[in-house]
Amino acid sequence: MARPRNNSKIQIPPRVKGFNPQGYYANPSEEVKLNIEEFEVIRLLDYENLSQLEASKIMEISRPSLTRIYDRARKKIAQALIEASPIRIEGGKIVYDETWYECLNCRSHFNKTGDNDVKRCPLCSSVEILKVEGEL
């Protein structure tokens, strides 16, 4: 399967689908949507402390594209913090570095080891697993 040019490569899928503010009833319609590329840029730059150049090479996108994604991500996160909006992580043009699976039971993510197809979750042994590919 050919990969469209401008998809970002993602090393690690997010562990959760989003965040809710504490001590405040957040209206779901006010949620801020952070896509997977925006999440990954924050992870690489602010969590792993990589330079923008290093991060753009890892994600296989141009540095100006990375800077635009980073600006967008920070504005969204700031908006969520200040306005007490829930953050939902979804969507985006991405391709995973390896084959990833999501367990529908315990919501963990894991990848394929060896040549065998994954049949069970390594954590909870559930067979309710989903191959994560393309866009989430």
Ligand SMILES: [Zn+2]
């Ligand atoms: Zn599981």
